[in-house]
Amino acid sequence: MSLNAHIFHDDETNSPKVAGTLRDVTEKRNNEKLLVEAKLLAENASRTKSEFLSNVSHELRTPLNLVLGYSDILLEGDANSLTEKQRKYVEAIKTGGTRLLDQVNSLIYISEIETGSAKFEPTVFFVPELISDIKRITGSIAFKKRIAIEFNIESNIREVYADVSKFKTILHHLITNAIKFTPDDGRVSVNMCLDNEHNLQVTVKDTGIGIAEEDMNKLFKPFVQLDGSINRKYGGTGLGLSLVKELVEMHGGTIAVKSKVGEGSDFTFVIPFRNPVSHN
Known part of the structure; x- marks a missing residue:
């Protein structure tokens, strides 16, 4: 039970009185x-x-x-x-x-x-070596579809202080995703630079099928495919982009996408560029 009461002055009897409500709050x-x-x-x-x-x-x-x-x-x-x-x-x-x-x-x-058991383990790693590994992993997939992959890395980005395993997973998922949804003889480019605020900015651009505006809010949800027919044609579990978003955020970064149906997509993630020298 819940009781609310208050005291007030009765002008007619010139005496204090009590008024209240009693409610059954069992439900x-x-x-x-x-x-x-x-x-x-x-x-x-x-x-x-x-x-x-x-x-x-x-x-x-x-x-x-x-x-x-x-x-x-x-x-x-x-x-x-x-x-x-x-x-x-x-x-x-x-x-x-x-x-x-x-x-x-x-x-x-x-x-x-x-x-909550995921560990963030940053270390200094050599960017050209990581790109070489990515090329080796994704090259055979692109070759089968005759897709050209271009890597443009600013010359001043040689070493990066980040979780190398997770950073590699982010790049791998974005590039293989771009290849998967790009028709034969298409193009995929990977651009890595420092933005105006000295953050590391990486963009994976493709000439693929693109994404409809109404589907943008579903992109980073786990186990969600935008279209059943697309899932049957291209495969996948809907885990890749949701994982990418989580791993980018573990680095203190953000990810965004620009896309137009029939023209392709640009996925850009930005993470803080920590000075590798101070961590050696």
């Missing part, structure tokens, strides 16, 4: 209790889901690394050790395994972010 308290219980159940379910995804993903990553490792050994061996058909099969295994490993790693990152 309100019960509803509040149900809301708290529902919130706790939802948080527990989310935590259980994240832990399950993380455990399964880690279990998948070990055998996948073995598959990819032995695929590399076969492909890098004696040129005459595999027939042309066998080499084609091994390349298909490596391509499929690499795609699956990317998804597994994305699930692990998402799970760690949701459970």
Whole structure:
């Protein structure tokens, strides 16, 4: 029960009196209790889901690394050790395994972010080496679609102080996404520079199918595909861009997109450019 009372002066009797209201708040308290219980159940379910995804993903990553490792050994061996058909099969295994490993790693990152266990581990790394790795990883995908990838890195950007693993994941997802949604014989460019406020600005531009204005607000939501038919044609789980946004924000940065249907998209992320010299 809830009681509200106040004292007032009765002019007719010239004496103080008390007026009040008595309300039954049992239903309100019960509803509040149900809301708290529902919130706790939802948080527990989310935590259980994240832990399950993380455990399964880690279990998948070990055998996948073995598959990819032995695929590399076969492909890098004696040129005459595999027939042309066998080499084609091994390349298909490596391509499929690499795609699956990317998804597994994305699930692990998402799970760690949701459970609060994700660690930000910045270090100084050499930009040309990272770009070389990115070219090697994305080159074969672009080659199959005859897509030209151009990297434009300002000469004064040689070293960067950031979480190299997460920075590489951001670039990898944005570039492979650009390749995936760009028709054959298209173009993808990666531009890295310092903006007017001395932040590191990276733009991945493509000549792809573009994104409708009404779909912009769905881009960075996890497990969301903009269109079912697009999902069937291009594949994917809808994890890439949501993960990219989380990783950019872990660096204290922001990400934005400009796009026009039929003309392509520009994804730009900006993170603080910390002086590498002071961190060596």
